[in-house]
Amino acid sequence: MKRLGQEDKETLTTALDHSGQRATPQRETVFGVLLDQRDHPTADEVYARTKSRMPTISMATVYNCLETLVSSGLVKQVNIEREPTRYCPNLAPHAHFHCRETGRVYDVPVPAGTMEKLTDVLPGKYQADSVELVFRGHLAKGNSK
Amino acid sequence: MKRLGQEDKETLTTALDHSGQRATPQRETVFGVLLDQRDHPTADEVYARTKSRMPTISMATVYNCLETLVSSGLVKQVNIEREPTRYCPNLAPHAHFHCRETGRVYDVPVPAGTMEKLTDVLPGKYQADSVELVFRGHLAKGNSK
DNA sequence: AATTTGACTTAGAATTATTCTAATTCATCT
DNA sequence: AGATGAATTAGAATAATTCTAAGTCAAATT
Ligand SMILES: [Mn+2]
Ligand SMILES: [Mn+2]
Ligand SMILES: [Zn+2]
Ligand SMILES: [Zn+2]
Numbered sequence: 001m002k003r004l005g006q007e008d009k010e011t012l013t014t015a016l017d018h019s020g021q022r023a024t025p026q027r028e029t030v031f032g033v034l035l036d037q038r039d040h041p042t043a044d045e046v047y048a049r050t051k052s053r054m055p056t057i058s059m060a061t062v063y064n065c066l067e068t069l070v071s072s073g074l075v076k077q078v079n080i081e082r083e084p085t086r087y088c089p090n091l092a093p094h095a096h097f098h099c100r101e102t103g104r105v106y107d108v109p110v111p112a113g114t115m116e117k118l119t120d121v122l123p124g125k126y127q128a129d130s131v132e133l134v135f136r137g138h139l140a141k142g143n144s145k
Numbered sequence: 146m147k148r149l150g151q152e153d154k155e156t157l158t159t160a161l162d163h164s165g166q167r168a169t170p171q172r173e174t175v176f177g178v179l180l181d182q183r184d185h186p187t188a189d190e191v192y193a194r195t196k197s198r199m200p201t202i203s204m205a206t207v208y209n210c211l212e213t214l215v216s217s218g219l220v221k222q223v224n225i226e227r228e229p230t231r232y233c234p235n236l237a238p239h240a241h242f243h244c245r246e247t248g249r250v251y252d253v254p255v256p257a258g259t260m261e262k263l264t265d266v267l268p269g270k271y272q273a274d275s276v277e278l279v280f281r282g283h284l285a286k287g288n289s290k
Numbered sequence: 291a292a293t294t295t296g297a298c299t300t301a302g303a304a305t306t307a308t309t310c311t312a313a314t315t316c317a318t319c320t
Numbered sequence: 321a322g323a324t325g326a327a328t329t330a331g332a333a334t335a336a337t338t339c340t341a342a343g344t345c346a347a348a349t350t
Pocket of ligand 4: 185223233234235239240241251252
């Protein structure tokens with residue numbers, strides 16, 4: 001999918017507008033790249049994919065667009081073990097699985113309320129506004145997809 | 146506490162030996178620094194604290210010692226949001242709380258079996274050998290300790 | 291319609307935590 | 321004592337990200 005659908009474009013414009021920023025071709029393209037292939041790409045990978053759709057874009061702009069998308073709440077950063085930051089447009093609460101063998105990162109859906117309930121382990125003085133859950137291991141073979 | 150107790154020294158020697166490495170004054174001192182102040186220091190902070198006990202130690206050696214301790218299983222790396230790696234000698238399963246205001250990282254004890262039970266959310270193809278749980282937020286005021 | 295404004299984009303330099311290199315030092319073994 | 325190899329060290333190299341400063345562009349104002 002080379003361009004953003006009407007619904008996604010609407011989502012983008014609304015979110016950007018809400019945070020006082022503009023929708024631009026670069027931002028649309030980067031957002032489209034993230035929506036199209038949800039494999040938690042790094043900035044480098046986003047750059048390569050975006051460049052194939054918009055050859056004139058620069059690395060700096062990719063970083064700027066990603067930051068804009070994050071600040072508008074449309075995209076989350078996923079940091080794993082000091083590896084380069086990855087980007088995830090899945091806004092539902094979810095966990096991540098990091099495969100030691102391939103380095104790939106997968107979304108793990110969790111039952112509603114699971115992430116919130118985790119904060120029950122926190123002593124009262126800790127006020128958590130976000131919860132991050134990461135599993136690490138390997139995929140049962142025959143499941144490299 | 147400027148030096149390592151007999152029990153900790155025993156633990157260190159055993160673990161290092163088990164992974165084919167030697168106990169050295171530098172490694173003992175770095176380990177002691179981590180045991181004495183369990184605030185998840187960065188390599189820089191470990192370096193400063195170690196240098197005050199052993200002024201001739203170098204940054205390279207601190208990194209080397211930390212890596213040795215991690216590889217021998219006595220210390221865990223704690224990575225949060227692309228900040229410099231922190232080091233934690235707490236071997237019990239536990240979660241972390243990261244304060245947005247101070248940047249400090251706290252250990253959060255969890256009931257036995259809690260971390261393991263989290264893997265129940267994983268579809269069968271995912272074989273997890275580690276689980277990481279990080280909360281982010283702020284401390285209720287009056288609890289800056 | 292021309293001008294102004296400020297947001298956005300861009301290339302390249304700077305930053306910085308960490309790793310690497312190559313030269314010593316040091317403990318242990320023969 | 322001499323040999324061996326692990327450990328330590330200073331400094332260079334690496335690499336993801338951020339910063340800087342100059343250019344571009346679209347919308348708003350005149
Ligand atoms: Mn990996
Ligand atoms: Mn922080
Ligand atoms: Zn995700
Ligand atoms: Zn800890």
